[in-house]
Amino acid sequence: MPAYENYCNGQWMDSESGERFKVHNPANPSDVVGTFPQSTAADTKRAIEAAVEAQPKWEQTPAPERGSILRRAASLLGGQANELAETLSREEGKALPEASGEVARAVDILYYYGEKANDLGGEVKSSSSRDTRLQTKTEPLGTVGLITPWNYPIAIPTWKLAPALATGNTVVLKPASQAPIVASLIAKCLDEAGLPDGVLNVITGPGSEVGQTLTTSEDVDAISFTGSTSVGQLVGETAAAGGKRVQLEMGGKNPTLVMPSADVNTAAEIVSDGAFGVTGQACTATSRAIVHDDIYETFVEALVEHAENISIGPALDGYDMGPHISQDELNGTLEYIDVGQSEGATLEVGGSVPQDERHKSGFYVEPTVFSDVSSEMRIAQEEIFGPVVAVIPVSSYDEGVAVANDTKFGLAASIVTEELGEAHRFVDDVEAGVVKVNEKTTGLELHVPFGGMKASSSETYREQGDAGMDFFTTTKTVYLNY
Template sequence: MPVFNNYCNGKWTGSESGETFEVRNPADPDDVIGEFPSSTADDTRDAVDAAVAAQAAWEDTPAPDRGAILRRAASRLESRSDEVAELLAREEGKALPEATGEVGRAVGILYYFAEKALDLGGEVKASSSQDTRLETKTEPLGTVGLITPWNYPIAIPTWKLAPALVTGNTVVLKPASRAPAVAHEVAKCLDEAGLPDGVLNVITGSGSEVGGTLTTHDDIDAISFTGSTVVGQQVGETAAADGKRIQLEMGGKNPTVVMPSADVSTAAEIVSDGAFGGTGQACTAASRAIVHEDVYDEFVDELVAAAEDISIGPALDVYDMGPHVSKSELEGTLDYVDVGVSEGATLETGGSVPEAPRHESGYFVEPTVFSDVSSEMRIAQEEIFGPVVGVIPASSYEEAVTLANDTKYGLSASIVTQDLSEAHQFADDVEAGVVKVNEKTTGLELHVPFGGMKSSSSETWREQGDAGLDFFTTSKTVYLNY
């Protein structure tokens, strides 16, 4: 069995406890990906100490030199992309083409922030005094804790790591216990690229032991968290009470609005891709289709056909949709199917475990479509995190927007329309941090801000692009009278 260790102060070591946990392939639970340390609070404190000790020298390293390390790491990851994608597909269950795309995304993020290193430093401003030079100086926060989820186990750690490192921070990363192996691959690439000891530390283990220690440690200056709303709010409250800077990206209940001017077949394809890609295990997944009554019946038929056309199977066999990441996630989705039926929604297709021989041992579920859904139903309000979409009728644009906003979440939203006025109006009216027109709710460009509203986010600092750099830095204003 492969054994994975923590990466602490430039060395690969186990936990002081000697205890481990296994990660298994959700398509075939007999396939053990590896054994990982069940790290303790003391292990985590050791990692923080290493990061603090390394911070001053890393901050003093010229930003272009920091960027060069990221560039070399990107090249190494790119050269291994096929094997890393296979590892990702095995440990998380994501279909191989999706896993390959995610690894490519991580490579792109490293290259992007490597180039951004050339622009770091500050700005010179005009002073109202004749003999004064007025400038800003950008500095890192210090040592930061990153807590990342299992559903994008290489992209999300990388889009937090890259801006944190390139701006001169040192890092302790806690990857999700369900899919930690690919985060280790990023650490290996950075280590081989020449990252100094202690600058990055990767610690696996429980949220209470590792995450809790990071959140409360006096020497952690900021926490960036992506995960569930319940856990994120707890992390945010604890970290903020200690005066830490916080960045929280959490759940979603994302709508796609379909208007009468839309091509219905195209609209169904957009919703299908957004709802069922990644087995629906995305915070930006489309879980509500709000459809104008003039095209409602046609849309339901098209969406059902699209769902039933999706092939389901083990990720490495290149099916369209893989399994849930765990038995508990599968059971949660099946429970919500029962909830939808009990609430009176019409189960149009799916909602069961498929019965082919290839599905016997894994955590597979069929893509699921409900019609006759109303906004007060639990399946229209609660995040399911599975391949389930509810279709809600609307009689007008105004009602559709009201329904789209009728949830505590506000992460991603889209509209399918050929009416330019509706498209612009929707961007103004919808309560979401990401708004798309004639596109699925999932999928993000790496160089623009990402984040949500309401319970989807702390609404403090955005991720990615220049916004990602802003979170990990602070600035001084310098008045130089010559």
């Protein structure tokens, strides 16, 4: 089995602990995809020291030169896209087409920020004085810590580290222990592309050691975190107490409101794709379908049909939906399915572990649809990181929006309607950072801001696009009198 190492100060090295952990294939847990260092606080401090030492020279590197390194890394990453997609599928479990799309996204992000680096610098403003030039100067924060999740193990690390590097920051990245391989391969590509030693450091291991050290170190200037709300709030409180800039993207309970004017089959397809894609393991996954009474029964029938037609199996074997990443994640989904039934919701389809031969060794669950759900039920309020959707009946647009907003989360939301007025009203009324009309809640183009409201986000800085660079920079206002 491949043995991977930490990337620290331009070198590949083991942890000082000498201990390692295994990464398993969720479709076949006996298949060990690789082993990684079980890093300590001392390993993390060494990486932070390397990043701090490398930062001044990296900041002084002309931004177009920094961008050219990102573009070379993108080319290297793209040259091994097929192998990377297979590796991603083996370590995370998502279907191969989904993994291929994620790898392509990472390549595009590197190219995008490689080009955006050319535009860095500042702006010239008009002064009220005759002999004064007034301008701004954009500067990096310094050294930043990135803590990323397992569900998008190459896209999310890339959309954090690419703008951080482009703007002149140095980085210590802690990828999720369940799926750290592709993050290490990004570091390899950047190393081969000419990234100076110490500018990027990748340290694997537990949050209690690596993550805690990053969030408490006085030498780390900012923390960008993506993960669960409970962990994110703790990370945010700890980092903010130390005066760090904080960016948190966390959970969701994302609704799709289906109105009577919608084509029912189209609406069911939109909800199905949003709920069951990537095995429902996305913070933007559609978790609630809020459907008008006039089409409720027809919609439920159509959604059930979509769920029944999804093939389940190993990611590399051509199936539509792969397994959960771990037994713990599967158990969590199955517990919520039990909760839904105990609360009185109607289990329309799914809800069980499939029993075919190909499912015996993986963490599989059937796509699951609940009907007769009310907004106060736990399955309508709490995030379920799996392929489960709750269908809630409403009698009007106003009631539908009220139900959509009736959670602590506010990440993504969509409406399916042919009424232009309803579409515009929904954009104004719904409490979500990403709003879509006649489209699934998942997915976002890389050049637009991404982030949530309420408990889904720290609501400080957005990710992606120009907003992705804002988090990693600060601005000086400069007066030049002559």
